[in-house]
Amino acid sequence: MTTSPASAASDPVPRPFRLDGRVALVTGAGRGLGFEMAKALSAAGARVVINGRHAGRLEAAAAALTRATGRPIAIAPFDVADTTAGRAAIAAIVAEHGRLDILVNNVGARDRRPLKDFVPGEVEALLAADLVGPMLLAREAAEHMATHRHGRLITVTSIAAHIANRHDPVYTAAKAGLGGLMRALAVDYARAGITSNAIAPGMFATETNAGLVADANFSAFVDIRVPLGRWGRPEEIGAAAVFLASDEASFVNGHVLVVDGGQSVRM
Template sequence: MNLPPSSDASPSHTLQRPFRLDGRVALVTGAGRGLGFEMAKALAAAGARVVINGRHAGRLDAAAAALAAATGRAVATAPFDVADADAGRAAIAAIAGEHGRLDILVNNVGARDRRPLKDFTAGEMEALIAADLIGPMLLAREAAEHMAAHRHGRLITVTSIAAHIANRHDPVYTAAKAGLGGLMRALAVDYARAGITSNAIAPGMFATETNAGLVADAAFSAFVDTRVPVGRWGHPPEIGAAAVFLASDEASFVNGHVLIVDGGQSIRM
């Protein structure tokens, strides 16, 4: 792109009410539960008009009702599979059409399949990479087109500390998450002059529904206590503030960054 410097407003005008998202429209994928749900809740509490995504309409409806009860704000739903390019394009267009704009995209959906590389077929690799890397890439491209029209946007992608520190028998997921970090650095360069910032959040070990079995495992939780410097699992609501910060005007000069939220796990020897 060959555009003039961004017109993104200086954060000075918001200092009396920092980190507010009033008037902004946000789409959060994979928000029916877990970290996606918590980020959607935090964005709504900060004043954004939030649309949540997932593949299961019934789960999304229940999540939207819970979010509305928690924040006092109506939350809309957009059920579609992020790996379906046509469905994602249609959903982004529908959200922008209904609300007049799309300001924030939180690409949170992720799938995991822990197996040695030798146990994957080519098709299984492609399916996991489609969900974890290609889907977010396509949604970011579609969202950026609408954001550029208003000279303002926040592309936020959830990666993982697996992109920075690897575990055994987790190669495809690790590669896809590392790819997301590279993607956000590339988009940070490509879209900045259009008023769009591109950043990532890399969560560590959080006590979500998906990890319930591990949280209940005394031996594994003891490992968490010794491996994570703060000595515990992350609480799901602790991810919300990271999303609000990166979506806010106060983060207007943060671009191409990966914000690691892991209690210090990734920097411990």
């Protein structure tokens, strides 16, 4: 179990799924699933740094998370597609906290259009945000984690990595690429004490999906397609991140944890 000396003194029976003393960076955490995973990691005892491109939104999110968990939340505003900024941010986190134990690569842009509608440069820009940026950020994080012989690389993919929808080819390709990346990192970094796993969310009622949630026809589709008959609630993603980040998942490596209400297994 992961406990800090202070928590161990006050709690003689270590509790499972605790992250006391661990430092986590969650990208794309200004809202939505990233926000909820950051909240869950903080509530489990981790020192959490949230990332996004907009400092104002991050500051508001950090304040809300602090109110919810009673723990301070730091911010690291940068664009994940900017590899220089990502490297500098991780170096700053390590300088401030002495370590980085958990990286949740959550950020992801989406552009639902047929492939024929993309013009030169648009595919590359989307892949830079959704695949290349997270890949290089994981590399930077792993280099620091290896010095402590401990780390958790958690990649947020999607059920779109396994089942495709119409008119969404670039996002689907990027998420499938992240799944392959996660497995490669699971092999490459395991002997350094670093595990690599993924969370594949299904349809969640986030701010991004608000229009679809309000669409009665689409919600009727959700009722049919998802065995549980509903959208996922954003807060239902947090425990998956805590589990994969915890010592209880120390022998889980190269796994995709699907959180989709059963959608991806329904005929």
